[in-house]
Amino acid sequence: MGLAAESQFHVLAVDDSLIDRMLIERLLKTSSFHVTAVDSGSKALKFLGLVEEEQRNEEPSFVAQKTHNQDVDVNLIITDYCMPEMTGYDLLRKIKESKSLKDIPVVIMSSENVPSRINRCLEEGAEEFFLKPVQQSDVNKLRPHLLKSKVKEVGEEDQLINLNRKDINEILA
Amino acid sequence: MDVVTQMQRQLIQYTSSLFQEFNQLQQLQDESNPEFVVEVVTLFFEDAERLLNELSKSLQVEQESIDFRKVDAQVHQLKGSSSSIGAQRVQRVCIAFRNFCEQQNVEGCLKSLQEIKQEYSLVKTKLETLFKMEKQLFAARGSISR
Numbered sequence: 001m002g003l004a005a006e007s008q009f010h011v012l013a014v015d016d017s018l019i020d021r022m023l024i025e026r027l028l029k030t031s032s033f034h035v036t037a038v039d040s041g042s043k044a045l046k047f048l049g050l051v052e053e054e055q056r057n058e059e060p061s062f063v064a065q066k067t068h069n070q071d072v073d074v075n076l077i078i079t080d081y082c083m084p085e086m087t088g089y090d091l092l093r094k095i096k097e098s099k100s101l102k103d104i105p106v107v108i109m110s111s112e113n114v115p116s117r118i119n120r121c122l123e124e125g126a127e128e129f130f131l132k133p134v135q136q137s138d139v140n141k142l143r144p145h146l147l148k149s150k151v152k153e154v155g156e157e158d159q160l161i162n163l164n165r166k167d168i169n170e171i172l173a
Numbered sequence: 174m175d176v177v178t179q180m181q182r183q184l185i186q187y188t189s190s191l192f193q194e195f196n197q198l199q200q201l202q203d204e205s206n207p208e209f210v211v212e213v214v215t216l217f218f219e220d221a222e223r224l225l226n227e228l229s230k231s232l233q234v235e236q237e238s239i240d241f242r243k244v245d246a247q248v249h250q251l252k253g254s255s256s257s258i259g260a261q262r263v264q265r266v267c268i269a270f271r272n273f274c275e276q277q278n279v280e281g282c283l284k285s286l287q288e289i290k291q292e293y294s295l296v297k298t299k300l301e302t303l304f305k306m307e308k309q310l311f312a313a314r315g316s317i318s319r
Contacts, residue, residue, distance in 0.1 A: 019216050019254045026201055026209060082249075111253050133197050133257045 008034040009146045014044045014079035027139045041086030075146050081110035096125045105145040180310045197259030214300050217258050224251045228286055236279050245274040262292045
């Protein structure tokens with residue numbers, strides 16, 4: 001049918017620091033988000049249903065598990081930039097390269113204010129870049145991004161409800 | 174003024190001055206989850222002490238064999254967690270420390286480590302005082318309602 005259920009938004013938080021994971025989880029829960037927190041990019045991809053596929057002479061790549069995707073409904077991914085093995089930027093790229101995951105909004109966090117880093121992430125498709133320590137006011141900025149992606153999920157017969165003003169004006173003109 | 178009200182007032186004053194210094198903790202204070210700040214801060218203590226031990230070890234070796242990359246990575250972690258709870262003075266020394274690492278300045282690193290230990294010790298004392306005051310207040314409240 002396609003009607004979005006009246007459930008909470010589900011945010012996947014990725015950070016190798018336990019303290020920062022606790023903090024971001026707290027901030028997200030205060031905003032009434034349902035939260036899953038993991039400590040690495042590879043665990044995040046696993047949770048999202050991407051598994052590592054060994055290719056003979058190349059870097060391991062991630063492919064979608066066929067049946068898994070529909071079980072995990074993640075509406076937004078928020079990840080730390082500086083992580084061992086897989087940085088937040090690497091994770092962002094892998095998500096944007098994946099057909100099944102590329103529409104999930106991704107937010108990057110970093111304790112370091114490096115303009116070139118910020119630009120690179122935004123160019124790669126990150127919705128926002130938060131400087132740590134993340135504040136409640138930053139987390140409050142997430143809702144519009146989540147609503148945007150929820151709208152995409154809604155089925156065809158519901159599209160009428162989601163027309164924006166421009167479309168309505170065109171129809172009425 | 175009865176004892177409980179007095180303790181309450183003192184706690185509020187102490188908490189508010191502390192939260193001005195540890196400016197991240199205030200937004201985590203939550204009536205529905207009063208243990209949360211204690212949990213996070215306790216974690217910070219464990220984390221910081223572990224890192225300070227590791228830093229001491231990393232710098233205790235022969236000067237020529239100091240692994241500055243490793244030291245820098247450890248300081249980066251400490252900088253991150255102190256920033257997250259708002260321990261600004263510790264964070265500031267970490268920044269200076271990282272500069273010394275970059276310059277491979279052993280003396281600077283050792284000095285910074287000393288400074289961090291001092292600042293950390295101050296942080297710990299202040300936050301532990303807060304928790305003690307809270308405990309005493311709850312105990313006082315409890316004995317009155319009996």
